[in-house]
Amino acid sequence: MFGIPTHSIAIPATGEHFSCKDHEALLAAMVKLGRRGIPVGCLNGGCGVCKVRVLKGSVVATGPISRAHVSQEEADANITLACRTAPTSDLELEILGKMKKSFLAQCSKP
């Protein structure tokens, strides 16, 4: 819409999809799934509740993330925080850590 590139973000674990604009934070877009279980924390890379792994696709960082929550080894394994990551292509995401439990628990499959 409005000529802004938009990417499709898939979450294989729940079968859900949402769209995320180029350079829009994944967490901000994920909120538009409009359901409970998306623990929006500090939104600024500090608290670590929105930890995800990028399974497929390419992303860019939108700001610093806390090393207390994502180690260098994890970062090398494509683990990051959804509040500080934007897609540059279609993606597949895995929800990790504290977010995973509430995210899967609140997923209402038809």
Next chain:
Amino acid sequence: MGVMRIGHINVKVMDMAAALQHYEKVLGMKTVHTDADGNAYLKCWDEWDKYSLILTETDQAGLNHVAYKVEKETDLDELQQRIEASGTATEMLPEGTMPFTGRLLKFNLPSGHEMRLYATKECVGTDVGSTNPDPWPDDIKGAGVHWLDHCLLMCELNPAAGINKVAESTDFMMNVLDFNMAERVMVGPNGDIPAATWLFRTSTPHDIAFVGGERMGLHHFAFFLNDWSAILKSADVMAKNKVKIDVAPTRHGITRGETIYFFDPSGNRNETFAGLGYMAQPDRPVITWTEDQLWRGIFFHSGEESGSFTTAYT
């Protein structure tokens, strides 16, 4: 004698320029010093000592240490003996370890958080001075917070494993540093597990609070505002500056404070807190909140758990 009040807090930030913009423009503090390591020292207009916030740029957010001011230099020596006698190791950092500041007695709370006590810090006066002062200065920016008021530290609580750092840290503060308890949350089938406490040395209901969680951390640090209208104005300031508001203006049942929670650019939670609550005194009966009403205690209007209030912290 003994501890008077919270003196300063040293927090980690991941982007110094963004942090300075936040604490200066949104909260209205002034940067008074930058040391050789790049740490920034800031002060609120209604504080008289040189600084109350130190920002340290690193690769994560959270607490480095929190410091409380004691009345006399001799208090430091007496308290060092009492803390050591309680089984906690201490270190006396010499004058000049931190700029404008005298000796610092350094130790860790049972929860693991680093605390420091000091008696001396350069007094520069409030921004309205001490002779025929105006009620407020003309150059206030943003919310114009008056002073650093308190902090809330998250402590490991796992009753099944027999771990309760809330209880241990509370006992330490009360027995060794002579803090008094204003309020507490008691949980569990028998209502006998302390899950949160609010402690004071001033005459307001809390100068420090402890809440149980899965890991230790910094939940928030709070700045004082006069009243509800100042709280609403601070919300306007946050919206103007696109600050992430965590909890919109409401009232706490616990402490009766009027509040907004929001995040700094590194995800450290701040609070602007208004109202002196009630007169806290050592002989005032301790207020207890029960497990079924604890969210009424936290957010009095909604009485409901809010988002990631208890899970998101640095």
